[in-house]
Amino acid sequence: MxxxxxxxxxxxxxxxxxxxxxxxxxxxxxxxxxxxxxxxxxxxxxxxxxxxxxxxxxxxxxxxxxxxxxxxxxxxxxxxxxxxxxxxxxxxxxxxxxxxxxxxxxxxxxxxxxxDMFERFVPANRALFDAVRENTYGRLEQLTLWNLTAPLWPGASLGLRTLPLEAMHSDMDIITRTLGRPQGIDVTTHARDEDSASIEATLRFDGAFARDSVSALMPMAWGARGGYTATFTGGVLESLSTMGFDGKPSGTVTAYTADGARQLELPAADQYAAMIDHVLACLRGEAVNEIAPASVLDALRLTLDIDRRVNGERTR
The missing domain is CATH 3.40.50.720 (NAD(P)-binding Rossmann-like Domain)
Incomplete structure (x- = not known):
């Protein structure tokens, strides 16, 4: 090819x-x-x-x-x-x-x-999608996502102008895929300078809420860390990960229920390689497209809404 x-x-x-x-x-x-x-x-x-x-x-x-x-x-x-x-x-x-x-x-x-919704191919995220779809732990009531990073990519701005579209879009995809479209949004921001900032968005749903925190205020020794806590009516899933500039995370997902805590066994995966594997498999007729443009519209609509709240209407 x-x-x-x-x-x-x-x-x-x-x-x-x-x-x-x-x-x-x-x-x-x-x-x-x-x-x-x-x-x-x-x-x-x-x-x-x-x-x-x-x-x-x-x-x-x-x-x-x-x-x-x-x-x-x-x-x-x-x-x-x-x-x-x-x-x-x-x-x-x-x-x-x-x-x-x-x-x-x-x-x-x-x-x-x-x-390239590569986050859909992260095993920890797929575990969350499966749990919601299969009702493994009951109904999802609260979802908190966080991504805190140092400036690992030389020359890349991680200020308020770029964070919504560059850093929050994948999280908005996770939120819309698990909870749908929100009924209300509140956004809080802090800017250290033009290239270092943080944003927190709280999203309200019928019977649930989600929170997403992204920050580029961390020192280099921190690297990049993220994860989620998903609270269901019958248990909690907690994902913790670290990531370098290569975009390859390492981490764990732990399930907490009335029976105790257990770490889920997840396959090792490089989400970029998994995404491209999926693309080429689709082109060979061996898979059905999971990252088609129509499947991204809800997440993009939500991301652009947050961007407007942070940056106002952009001139093109």
Whole structure:
């Protein structure tokens, strides 16, 4: 399978997964010749600074879009117009109008579009989804998610302008998948400076509430840590994890019930590799798309609502 990988920043996380496989050929596309050559050479891939080639070359099956968020939707639409499948980094758009255009175009095209909701492939999160779906511990009453990180990614801003779309979107996906859409939202913020801030959102539901805390105020020695506490009518699930800049977490999930506490046995998984495994399996006809654009709309709507409360209406 031939893949056109657009972007040399976060695209390198995808490139590392592709490089470990033997069933794909990848060309890395970027604007800066030297930077693109360095990123592609790191993984043994071909480099190109001609973005049109990604869409015009009939040999490419999939366009993998790891560009700045405002460019996501337009590049997905261009890939579909060119008859390509598309994988796009989250969020798939920075506004609902563009997101709906992506959903509609994907449904008309006959091609598959995947949104990199990699958190859906984290075993700890899948344990939570399973518990809610199967009513393992009764009804979910309270869900608290947290993600506290140091500035592990040089040059990346983690201030109030970026935290909602870059850091909270996955959590909003977990919340909407387990509790649905909220009836009310309260948001509190604190900014140390333009690139270091924290946000806490409290969401109200009928008979339940959720809280999400994200912070980029931690020292380097802290690294990145996160998790959730899910309180059900008949028990509690607690997830604790640590993560480095490579995005590969390690952690535990513990179930607490009237019978005591036990640690769940979860499969080891790299969520980026699992996400790309899923994409390629879908394109081979071996799986059904779990990260299609339509499945992301509720989470994106909620994320954009929080972003408006934090940053006001953005000018495009």
């Amino acid at each position: 031939r893949i056109a990988l657009l972007g040399t920043g976060f695209g390198q996380a995808h490139a590392a997964v592709y490089a470990a496989r033997g069933d794909v050929e990848v060309v890395v596309f970027g604007r800066d010749r030297e930077k693109t050559a360095a990123a592609a050479g790191r993984f043994g891939f071909e480099a190109s600074t001609d973005p049109d080639r990604a869409f015009e070359d009939a040999s490419f099956d999939l366009v993998d879009i790891c560009l700045p968020t405002p460019l996501h939707a337009s590049h997905v639409l261009r890939a579909l117009e060119a008859g390509k499948h598309a994988l796009v980094e989250l969020p798939m758009a920075d506004n609902l109008a563009d997101a709906r255009r992506v959903v509609e175009a994907a449904e008309r095209s006959g091609k598959q579009v995947f949104v």
